[in-house]
Amino acid sequence: MDIKGSLECNQLIKRYIATRAATTEICAPLEIEDLCIQPCADVSPPKWHLGHTTWFFEELILRQFVAGYQRFDEHFSLIFNSYYKSAGLHWTQKDRGNLSRPTVAQIAQYRQQIDELIVSLLNAGISEEIATIIEIGIHHEQQHQELLYMDIKYILHCNPSSPRYSKTPLMSAQAVTGSWHTYTQQLVEIGHCGEGYAFDNESPPHKTYLTDFSISDTLITNGEYLAFIESAGYQTPKYWLSMGWDWLNENGITSPLYWRNLDGKWFEYTLHGLTPLDLSAPVVHVSYFEANAFANWRQCRLPTEQELEHYLRSSDNQALISAQGLPPASYHQPQLHPINAGDTSGQVWCWSQSHYSAYPGYKPFEGKLEEYNGKFMCNQFVLRGGCIATPPHHYRHSYRNFYQPHQQWMFSGIRLAKDIV
Incomplete structure (x- = not known):
């Protein structure tokens, strides 16, 4: 069903843009070096999260529903696929931090280009099937926003200087009497x-x-x-x-x-x-x-x-x-x-x-x-x-x-x- 020009489509565009911006905002306080570190197998480099959440929309929307679409980079399917066997081979999780390339700048360009294409697709009118997958993609990215906080905290704690992610003071908790x-x-x-x-x-x-x-x-x-x-x-x-x-x-x-x-x-x-x-x-x-x-x-x-x-x-x-x-x-x-x-x-x-x-x-x-x-x-x-x-x-x-x-x-x-x- 075509929902071009509908309120739902406009709201979906706003939520998509806001979600993608929030992910970038989480990484904003970090240095480039912070974005590339993987101190243990459970933790992924922040730059990988930035790439993977973008690959999700490229693979499941643009590759599936845009005729003649060419990948941003053929290597990204291997690097940023997390575990989807049906999408082909994927890089081992514990080795994500071993890759110096793509660079943070290349991933930022990747995010920008895919965002432009997704918003253009939404403005042109999409089916309920595409809208459903974009909705899943938004919530998928929100899961990765929580993962980013987890991974960033682990990455920074491994440094003996105990660097601060946030410059604001930590609020003291209030004692609560439970029942x-x-x-x-x-x-x-x-x-x-x-x-x-x-x-x-x-x-x-x-x-x-x-x-x-x-x-x-x-x-x-x-x-x-x-x-x-x-x-x-x-x-x-x-x-x-x-x-x-x-x-x-x-x-x-x-x-x-x-x-x-x-x-x-x-x-x-x-x-x-x-x-x-x-x-x-x-x-x-x-x-x-x-x-x-x-x-x-x-x-x-x-x-x-x-x-x-x-x-x-x-x-x-x-x-x-x-x-x-x-x-x-x-x-x-x-x-x-x-x-x-x-x-x-x-x-x-x-x-x-x-x-x-x-x-x-x-x-x-x-x-x-x-x-x-x-x-x-x-x-x-x-x-x-x-x-x-x-x-x-x-x-x-x-x-x-x-x-x-x-x-x-x-x-x-x-x-x-x-x-x-």
Whole structure:
């Protein structure tokens, strides 16, 4: 269906341009050298994100729907394809930082040319199929905006000078008195339903049974987690999964990723630089292994992803947001855009005890996008709730984030639950 000249098309153009500009803005405080670094396999150089998010639109829109289209550069398909086997060969993730070319300037030119072509295509009139793929591409780029903050933070923390990404001072967290909310056994609906965008792994909506449980309305703080460390939590195997115990001993893990003990005092590396550990701020950058061990120490457990979604949708959570207001945006990242009143993303993504798998009746995106989510449904755990780096209007309560149990570099934290017996 042709939507040329429609309100939807004009809005799509505005959202496309704004999203692409936001990605560039995230990278603006960096030096060229920062954009090229890859200190570990999980982290990609920022310039790769700039190229990959552009390749997405070139490969899935221009290559598919513009007759006679010629690639900007034939090598870019190999370099900037992340994992789409149906799109051909791709460069190994761990080796992305080994490539000095294309240069940052070439990637900037690439972004500019593809943007001009996409906007021109939109102005000429597009089908619903193209509009759907562009919508996916916008949300895909927003995922990479969050990844950029994660990767930039890791890249900068590896430097012994602890460089600051943001020049603004880090706001101190306000101590919050929490409480527990209890829910009786019931059949609830989980998954995306209604209007608005969602990824394929959020559907279809379906019924699931919840037994009696309680869940905390506050996140675990640095101070609470420090008590776990000081009680020899990292030296006590009974708290840890067997694989987690092996992981921490093999890698010398003794604290969350960015914590540093200097002369007997705890500090935390943030995007605002190295700062004294704020005991009231939410603990962040903990692995599933650490979150699970902490929950065991507290004689609680991690919630399931179904419990988390049910709580996040509940009037209890909405009332808490209204009473306390949304969290300041500079606890763990700079505030590049105002938080909107309608956004209810939290400080950190909260680990659940749920393995990442398909919902009953799951149907992946079609075509090359079939590989978007389903192929990762193995050996990962679901996180819920959004984080301070989640772009505005990108979050929803049905959003399923997922990571491997040992990973720490994402904005991951802890919300506790417990059974009612």
